[in-house]
Amino acid sequence: MTPAPAAAGPLSTLAGDVVLRAEHVSVEYAGAQPTHAVRNVSLELRRGEVLGIAGESGCGKSTLAYALARLLRPPARLTSGTIQFYSRDRSDPVDIMALDAAALRRFRWAKVSMVFQSAMNALNPVISLGKQFADIFIEHVPEMGRDARDQRSRELLEMVGISPDRIRSFPHELSGGMRQRVVIAMALALQPEIVIMDEPTTALDVVVQQEILDEIHRLREEIGFSIIFITHDLSLLLDISDRLAIMYAGEIVEYGYSEQVAARPAHPYTYGLLHSFPELRADRHELRGVPGSPPDLREAIVGCAFTPRCRFAFGPCPSTHPDLRSPSHAPRLALVPGARQVIGPDISSAGWSVACHLHDPKLRPAGPPAEITQPAGSSAPAVTAGEDT
C-alpha cells in the first residue's frame, strides 16, 4: 500500500515503486492557432496508489490522461515528452510512445484500461452485457473458450456487486450506478496494472457515488492496481486519492499528498478550489470560488497563467514563469475558520511541490512577518507570513 505521508520520500522515488512515469509531456490540438492543452507535465504513478488529477474544464486533465494511455487522436498530438511503463513482473520498462500498432493493441486494456465519464455512452446499447464482455476476451485472450469467457464475465459482474444473471441484460435495463459498475468490471477484465478513471461518478448522485467509490477502493485492495482519478470535484478527490495533482491551464501547479494539500493548500488556485464549495456541517460564511476564467490556451502564456485571477499576484507573476518547487510555508495560506480543519499541526513538505512565486524566498514580497490582507469587503482569510514549518 502507499506509504504514509510522514514516511514519504521525495517525488522521484525508486523505479521499483513506480508503475508509470511521464516526463515533460506536452500535447497540442492542431489548428490555425494550435491549442497547448498540456504543457510540460511530469508525474509518476506509484504501484497501488490513487493519484487524483483535479482542475476546471479545459485545464487539460482529460487530455493528459488520454496521452498517458496513448489514446490521443488527431488533431491532438503529443509534441514532446516520454511515458514509461514499469510492469509488475519487473521486466524492462516499456516506452509507451515507441509501441507499434500491434504492440499497442496488446498493451491497452491489458496493462492500462480506462473508465470513461458517461457510462451511458461507454456501453453499446444494442448488445447484451455478456457479448460486450466477450468482445474483450476475444480480442485479448483468443485462446479462451466460450464457456470460460462466460464464466469469467459472470465473475466480473459479481465482483462489482451485480447479480451474474444480469449477463443477458442490455444497458438500458440497468440504473446509472449499475452501468457504471459494469464499466468498471470491464476495465478490470484483464487485470490491468493501471486504471484511468475520467470523472467516473460525475453523472451519479451522492449516495450512488459513495457506493461506487467504496467499491473502487475495495477492488483496489483486493486486486492491487493503480488508479489515475480525474475530476473537477476536489472534495471528492481529497476523499479518495492518496496523492493529488492540481492542474491549471495545462500545467501542474501543485502536486502532493492529499493530506498536505487539504490541510495547507500551497497554491492560491488550490486554495480557491478548496474554498469553492461550502462544507456541509460548517458554519455559514460567505464563499468566493475562483472568480474569472482560465486563459486562452491558444495564446502564448508568459509568466504565471493564474496571475489574472490571483488575489496574491505580485511583482514577478505576470512576467516570470514559476517552476515547481518545494513549498515554503511562509507565507502560508491560512484557512477559513471552521471550514477545512488542519489535519495534524506539522505536515512534512516531502513529496510536495508547487509552482508559485509566493513560495520562492528570493521573490516573495518582503518583510517578515508580513501580512497580505484580502481585498476589502471579503470575508475570506488573509495570508499570514512568517511561520516556517
Place this chain on the structure above:
Amino acid sequence: MSILEVRDLSVEFTQRGGPRLRAVDNVSFELRAGETLALVGESGSGKSTVARALCRLVAPSSGEVLLRGAPAGRRGRALRRYRREVQLVLQDPFASLNPSFSVEHHIRRPLRISGHPRAGIDQQIDQLLRSVNLSPPRVMAKKYPHELSGGQRQRVAIARALAPDPAVMLADEPVSMLDVSIRLEILNLLDALKRDRNLALLYITHDLATARHFSGRIMVMYRGEIVEYGPADEVILNPAHPYTELLESAVPRAAVTRDQLVVQRRERLQERKIAPPAERRELAADTGCRFRGRCPYAMEICTTHPPDFEVSPGHTARCWLRDPAGPAGRTA
C-alpha cells in the same frame, strides 16, 4: 409573504405496458417572497418534475397551484400571465441557449412577449445584463453562446428568466453542469437577485451543502414524496428522516483522517453485503413507507404509509420513528 402555494400536487406519467408512474405524489409547499426554498433528492426522485409542473411544462394530474392566492391560469391568456410570473432556469446552459442567436436575442424575446414596448428595449436588455454581472453589456449582448463560458451562459439564462420580471424563479440544478470554481459565483448571484428583487426562489439540487448554505428552508424528496421539510440548518444538522440521514452521510467529508476514512469504508461495505444496494433499490414499496426497503430502522408499522410528524416547530418528517405516540425511539 406567500407568493406561490402548491397544494397536493401530483404528476403522473403513462408508461408503455405498465401502470401509471406517479412521479410527484401529493406535494404541498409554499414559496415566499425574498426566500429560497431548496428541494433536494437523488436522481429520479421527482424534483425536476415538480419544477416542470410549476411552470406548466407538464400538466399536473391533480392538485392546485395558487399564485398570490389565485388559481394558476390553465390556458390561453391566463396561462401566459402565470408563466410570466413563474420563470425557470435550467440545468444545462449549453443546451438551453440557442446557438444560432445572440445573447441580445435571448433576452429581447421574453421582453417583447411580455409586452415591453420596442422603445427603450435596448436599455432594458443592458440593465438585465448588468444585473447578472455581464459587462460591458453592449459587448456581451452581441455575443453568441459559443463565445461564452459555461458560467456566462448560465448568467444569460438567468437574465432571460428575469426579463418578464417574474415573482417566482425556479432554478433546476442551476450549477451542477458548471465548474466547481464558478458555482459559487452563480449561487451568490441568485442569492443577491433574490434579495434585490424580492424573488421567491425554488432551488432544486442534489447538493446538500449548497442547499443548506443558500436557502432558508429545505424539502427532501424521495420517490415523489416530500419526506422531510424544515429550516435548512435543522434538516441538515438534525435530520429527522432516515433518507435525509443517508443523503447527508454520503457527502464526502474532508475533515477526517485517511485512517478513519478507510475504517468507514470497510463498515459501509460490510453493511451493504447484507443487502446489495443495486438490488435493494428495486424493492419499490407501493403501500407503506417507500423508503423502508433501504431503511436501516424499518419496523413492522412501516408497511402503513406514515403521515407527517412534527419534529420541532416548522420541521416535519414523514417517518414512523417520529411518531410521538409510537413504539420507537431511534434505535441507532
